[in-house]
Amino acid sequence: MRLAELSERSGVSTATIKYYLREGLLAPGRQINATTAEYDEEHLRRLRLVRALIQVGKVPVANAREVLKHVDDESLGRTIRLGAALWALPQAPDPDEEDPATVAAAAEVDRLLRTLGWESAREIGPLSPVHRSLVALVATLLRLGYPCDAELMRPYAELMYRAAVRDLDRLETYESDTEKVETAVSSAVLFEPVLRSLHRLAQEVESARRYGIE
């Protein structure tokens, strides 16, 4: 398809598509002659992902480029490729290692991972920005005097694990590894807010069930 059709089918203006091409976020089309390039379904799919990252997820262009670099890196094993792409998304700040709350939080997170049998997460540990973010968030709760220990987190972690199994089952319906990684990235950006909304809506429903709507 030509640029005009790519724009129409994606709902992204031709000016924005040209910007993504210049920034290297979208691979160039197949040049037919000096002024015309041809795009395919893969371009359309990638364009949707770029839009999800930048326009919806407000991911900075530099982060988006980093994410896509990992998405396209076929030399990586699947877990690492998934991880690298997701790790390149903006993360919560790192923990302040000097703070005693960080030490307490790291101990609680380690205790949680042990009771859950999440050995791979313990092995990767502080190398993973996700692990570091979790420690930083727990440290913030502890510093403000809110309880947040392994016992409190465990049932929530188990629910999230069931969600993760479902996430990966969904990924496996896609053929290529590239599509799997693309879907994981778009879900992290677009579907996590849906989960948060469902959680808040569920709280309203349960509150209405327990206390009525006065």
Added chain:
Amino acid sequence: MRLAELSERSGVSTATIKYYLREGLLAPGRQINATTAEYDEEHLRRLRLVRALIQVGKVPVANAREVLKHVDDESLGRTIRLGAALWALPQAPDPDEEDPATVAAAAEVDRLLRTLGWESAREIGPLSPVHRSLVALVATLLRLGYPCDAELMRPYAELMYRAAVRDLDRLETYESDTEKVETAVSSAVLFEPVLRSLHRLAQEVESARRYGIE
């Protein structure tokens, strides 16, 4: 306790506490003489909440004031008081009613709520900013060409419902309604990011289990 002790126990500087007092985010202490005021445990608890909202949650001062107004409104029934406090937090943007994707999204959300038996959420419907956010988020996914229908959302909604039951069980361990609402607000700001981290960590764990760590 005096201002200095309140500052030390909360980890909030006296200058910041004075700012919160001026902005009406914290009730004045009991005046002992012209220059000294006395603060109690309730001040400390409220100060932690204000800090969670403003410093950690990046909630604008005007929103925080609105949230606290509802937290303190003892004339409201519990569900409405909880709802009003949480609804005053910054929400995802409202859906664009003109967009056909919004119509499709609203239909999917309604179908989801019916299959779940979440009748109260259907009744409150578009009055709830949480409901409106969910419709807007689903519309965004549909517009970008990502699948998001009632069947896909249902198992996630059921997991989130189990989390919500646990949330409300936790609230019930607090004595006063004010403490219950305060805890709901601090959880929405501080604990939701923990849930998101646990979800991402669970994805890494399940990916490592299925595909190994190469």
